[in-house]
Amino acid sequence: MSARAPFEIGGQQVPAGTRTLVDLPVSKLSNHTQVTLPVHVIHGREGGQTMFVSAAVHGDELNGVEIIRRVLRFVDPATLRGTLLCVPVVNAYGFIGRSRYLPDRRDLNRSFPGSATGSLAARLANIMLAEVIRRSHFGVDLHTAAVHRVNLPQIRADFAARPKCRELAEIFGVQVVLASPERDGSLRAAATQAGVDVLVYEGGEGLRFDEFAIKAGVEGIGRIMAARGLVELPGGDIEPPVKELQRGPVFANASKWVRAPDGGVFRSARRIGQAVSEGDLLGCVANPYDDSEMEVRSPVRGIVIGATTLPIVNMGDALFYIAWAREHQRMPQRQHQHLRQRAERPVDTAAEPVMDEDEII
DSSP: OOOOOOEEETTEEEOTTEEEEEEEEEEEOTTSOEEEEEEEEEEOSEEEEEEEEEOOSSTTOOHHHHHHHHHHHHOOTTTOEEEEEEESOSOHHHHHHTOSSOTTSOOGGGSOSOOTTSOHHHHHHHHHHHHTGGGOSEEEEEEOOOTTEEEEEEEEEOTTTOTHHHHHHHHHOOSEEEEOOOOTTOHHHHHHHTTOEEEEEEEEOTTSOOHHHHHHHHHHHHHHHHHTTSOOOTTTOSSSOOOOOSSOOEEEOEEEEEEOSSSEEEEEOOOTTOEEOTTOEEEEEEOTTSSOEEEEEOSSSEEEEEEEOOSEEOTTOEEEEEEEOOGGGOOOHHHHHHHHHHHHSOOOOSSOOOOOGGGOO
16 A cells, blocks of 8 residues: 655645644735744545645634643554644734734634735735645634624534535534634635535634633534544543534524613623523613612523623623524524523533624624
8 A cells, every 4th residue: 555645735735644843825914924824734644535624814822722732642643644834823913912814904714714915914815725625525613703792613514515514513512513604704604615614613712722622622622633534532542532412503693782872880690501581680780989880681492502791881792692593583492591500500611601793603
């Protein structure tokens, strides 16, 4: 049997059964410092599919950086079947500046497919698409909520555009899967155009590590790698070992922000992951100068998948993000009870996960 061919990326060759960190040149800073797109390439000894995992497309979304670091621990090129491409920090500029954006305030996740001769964002998107995404069969793009908001660990994908993503989303094993249309200029939309299945994982808060969301991300990636034949998980390949799924995820195809009816101090009565019925109390916005307060109640029946972490709010500020199955607002009673049972379990998370409308990725 002939040896597997090397993997070529950025003009370099990575032999089968090895791992290499490849620096793809991007640009230079104003002080002439070279900026690159570092890609971990693990090229298995045996043939198989190519998967990519990316993080920090928004530079202040840090959970994915740690998720990839832990995934790299358990992947052995000697036993890997296929190739794994990991990009822990796509937006190095935002990462260094602790910012969501690039120096010119462009959102990298609205700049795909990019251009080799365009803006800084366009050039970076073009390199990521050409060198990583188009070389892959499928991938996971890791995100968090914006600063001062937190997201329940969840998967988002456009199941109409990429039907196979539904199966991958179920295997990933988070509590909620949200059918989410692709946004023009996003990494996910560019991947779809290239024929690559991509799941977007959301979990935690910007500029914060959330251990609950990190563990869920590591285990989910391990599950889909095993399902696609890249690794074998039984026997403790992942530390801690991946747990068997007790239940499948809740699939939602509608979502809505509940906003502050007035400015003041917000006192929350709910947390992410909890099921709510129409009319349930979500919290109160109080006037800091007198005894008056306004109740905030849920307009729908569903599950809280995102929330603000700031108690100071202005009128119209986003407070809770609720998802549900659109089928005439009727989450089946059995499924709703299942959500309530899940909500009663303790959630091991430092910050309780939330989301931003800009983040419908």
